[in-house]
Amino acid sequence: MKRIYHVGLMLLITICVITACRKMDSAYKNYVVPGGLTYAGKATKPKAYSGLNRVKVAWLRGADPSVVKAKVFWNSFADSISVDIPEIGDTISVMIDNLQEKSYTFIIRTYDAQGHSSIPVEVVGGSYGEKYQAQLLTRPVNSTVIKTNGAITINWGGADVSNGAFASEVEYTDVSGNVKHKLFPVESLTSEILDMKPNTNYKFRTLFRPDSLSVDNFYTGYTDGGLRSFDKKDWKIIDYSTQHSPGENAVINFIDGTDGTRWHTCAGCSNYPHFATIDMGVERTITQFGVWRTTYAMPDGDDRGPDKFEFLTSIDNITWINHGSFNFNRLINGEQRYLLPENAKARYFKFVGTQGPQSYMVMGEISTYGQ
Template sequence: MKINISLFFAALLVMGITGCKKMDDTYKKYVVPEGITYVERAKAVKTYSGLNRVKFTWAAPVDPSVAKARIYWNNFADSAEFKIPGNADSVSYFLNIPEGMYSFIIKTFDDAGRQSVPVEVQGRSIGATFLSNMFNRPLTQSFVDNANGKLLLTWGGADTYNGSIGHELTYTDVAGAQKKLFVAPETAVTTLADYKSGTDMSYTTWYRADTTSVDTLKTAAAAVPGNTVRYRLDKSKFKEIKLPGDANMAWGWVMPNMWDGKTNAEPGFHTADAPFPQHITFDLGVSDFSLYSFRTWQRQGYQYQIGNMKRFSLWGSNTLAPEWGSWTKLGDFTSGTHVMAEGELFLIPPGAAAYRYIRIQVQEPWDGKTVGAFHIMEIELLGNFYKP
């Protein structure tokens, strides 16, 4: 059988042309004749958290046709549009939006409505929930040693886990000027050499929700009333007083030994034997402070024994007179077991006025004798600045 080679190849050519035409017809309806033109998309987009807002930034477009951008969220249900100036160095936009975590879609457009490919980013808005978990850093102690006049503020732990970056302290200096001081979270003690005694202070704790936050959030101010600051009274101002009826000293253990700073080295103070109760008087040198506490150290080697004070009272007066009618009782106290090296702390009942002169009246020593002596190694008094 003979095959006409020319006719065979001609038939194949016709079949190929017909097949290609059918394929073109199939896909032609999906092809845009001039092609799709996209404007430049937002590049290197960054988001920053804020208080009921999110900040967006990205590099300025190189494509001069980019005229605006639109940000979508909630699956395109919500959006915000803004213009992009042609001479912008960068693009920046604040979107006001309720608290929450969001997924955003960003598209850019030219004036003809042509758009870019979408860009997806995540963002966070801070609101009432975060604010409700912001707390002021605790102030555990505010203390002035009157020997040097410096105020020591001791702080509790900072809430760095939830974003605390420190707190701002406001106080009044000795010249009467208001000052502000920022305290870092790692600072445990703040020392103020220029604090004006008796004046109020306050502080606010600062938070940032995360490292991208554009808003520093502040708590309501915590007040530190001036009359809550504790002052260690300056022992260099203390003076011995001997009024009629006061106990006599014995064995060379004189009254100034009670404020010589030696808590466990003899000699201390010692009275002569006499019936109980016995009392002594001394001068604080100032009358600016209402007493907050009284601390005493017992004679070492005789803890809870012999003439260490068991039951006693403290009295105050601004009139140096022996008669009890000019004295006001500050409190009755009973000694108990305690850490000897730290001394024994007695808190004065609140509401006391400020007194310059103090009287210690001992009703009973630890040995329980009705006639005998009592002794004290050291004392320490703390007070609050007094405002009548």
């Protein structure tokens, strides 16, 4: 009797299970696509390239030859752009213009001719604009030196590499009258221009790329090349009043390129005026000159310089033009610069200390500037 009961119970359970399954199949029937869903091949290895109020979205062509179109969505699907897939080419790309300056998530869907869509693929990118541009700093020029042959050497300051500075652009007029542009990488501490037209200047700006995938470069405004000093490599001291001794006190130290050495006139055997005459090697147009006291053996500065001096120029070392008397502050370090409004043409110049606290004089350096 128990055996019959157990068999009946098992039959009843089996019937219930079969009935329940049939009801479930009926319930899910409306959600099943006969033959299964068809997906187009998705975008492969997408990248977003930043730009000036724009972004280029690109991806590799997939293996699915049926894909004929794609759509790129952004702003949570509120905006989109369609892309026709060409028959040839390995890369598909689209430029999205007129974007606000911010980061975006782009969603790419591809489609076949029947309208079947791929699964979505996301890529993040951003556009740059006025805010980024406003924080860019021009790489400074520390000095510009004109050589005897007319070539100029630009000594650069530090570049704003944290914001993407990668080059400096120099615009100048060459000896044939043509306007030229040259790019110099930020890794270069000095740059040389060999063919700049005499008596002209250059201007420069800094180029930026906000990231390695940027399709656009950004630029600072142009800055005038400014003051140019004359290279002292070929300068010679052709005459001088006295020097205390050769070596650390020699008059040649007055033109060696640093205020860390000194020209010390003869102590106990000389009196004002003290002078040095310099041959620059070629004729120049001097617009300014600068004078330093020395810091040799005295980091805080040596105050035994003159209170007054004169500056003279000559083309032939025979006829001299005196440009007047100038005050010198012997109590401060650094260059003290003086204008020559006459823009004196000269190959030779003469520095003459005329008044000071001692009978002798101690000086650091002298430089000339112009064209």
